[in-house]
Amino acid sequence: MAAHTVSTAPTPTRASQPDSRRPKSLSPTQFLRPHVFQSTWLGTPKLSLQSSNPRLSMPKYHRPITAIVTFSLPTAKPERVASTEKVPKWSSKAIKSFAMGELEARKLKYPTTGTEALLMGVLIEGTNFAAKYLWANGITLFKVREETVKVLGKADLYFFSPEHPPLTEAAQRALDWALDEKLKSRENGEITTTHLLLGVWSEDEGPGHKIMSALGFNNENAKELNSLVSKPDFVED
Template identity: 55%
Template sequence: MAANSFTKLPNPSTTAHQPLNHHRQHHTTKPKSLMLPQSLKPFTSLSWPRKTTTHLSTHRPISATVLSSLPTAWSWRAIKAFAMAELEARKLKFANTGTEALLLGILIEGTSLAAKYLWANGITVFKVREEIIKLLGKADMYYFPPERPPLTDDAQKVLDWAFDHKRKSGDSGEITTSDLLLGIWSEVESPGHKILAALGFSDEKVKELEASSSGPGFVDG
């Protein structure tokens, strides 16, 4: 008797996700499983530096969060500039974060020594954007770039150069936006270098910036 009087409980999977709007009832599908975006998964295998790092630019993006967790410290201005670079690449609808986007990121961050030096020499966000269009053209207006566009090979080399430059200088401080800017200039065939050159940047200005941003106790700002 007790067994026969048992009332079967409703199946949660068939009741918890009932559509609120009856017009959608015919379009309900099996709920998708929740998965973390690739850029939010832990980078457990990432070590720094590596002799071969181009796989980082072709397989997974490097987010600003990852930069801040690397063994070699990055200044908060450099991290913010990198985050702005990813955002600018998306605004331009580019599939990758290139040296031109890193340059824009430095300028948009705006408070670092490198940014102030560029602005003082007439290299502005607006001029750089114009040069990017001239050099690389406009992207397809209907293209939707990834949330965090991965680095181009040139941009990855800039990060490698910044690390090596800091290590060889004997300065144990943070990697700064000045290191990033000098790294962009070191990649002669990159869009970032070509844009800088078109706007009047030169080896002489590199020496000025390097002299101002080197030495113990330098603060990126």
């Protein structure tokens, strides 16, 4: 009888056999391909992998992004400053207060930016001298919001305020008052948030004045602020 030989070679198992269905692992170079960073806005930047610090290089046709920073607030009579040799600029904190006032008007769903919104913007900015003076006299943002609802009422819940609610006539006059006062002083320097606050107070029939008055602000406080802001060495801190 012929002897049978038994092969001792291991039978390939399924685990050791290559599986074409299993995805191959990607190397870092293969993974960081340009299409990963493709954007309909930026285009397809080229990815440089030659150095140890990969970086994106923008295509030649990409337009650089530019930001425009304004140093002025709206005025009803631009010709007043057109002939002025040195136009006074608004301080950065005053401009930020104005922007915060617009945003607050939107949050409260009001259709316009009034003197009450400018007042709230001063308090929201928070780091300016006028806001600190108001806090020292017990006038806070929470109280101003409460008084605003009392004076103007609640807005329609389903009303969508515009992105930049237009200024009311009283708010525009408040800005112009601040500009005029700076021009009258003939002093160098910026138009500060304190000028803006005094402009709000100058509108006797405006909601901002009524709210400030209801919270204890009076003409004596206005005179004190005016004397401080009139000093040559006064700066927005």
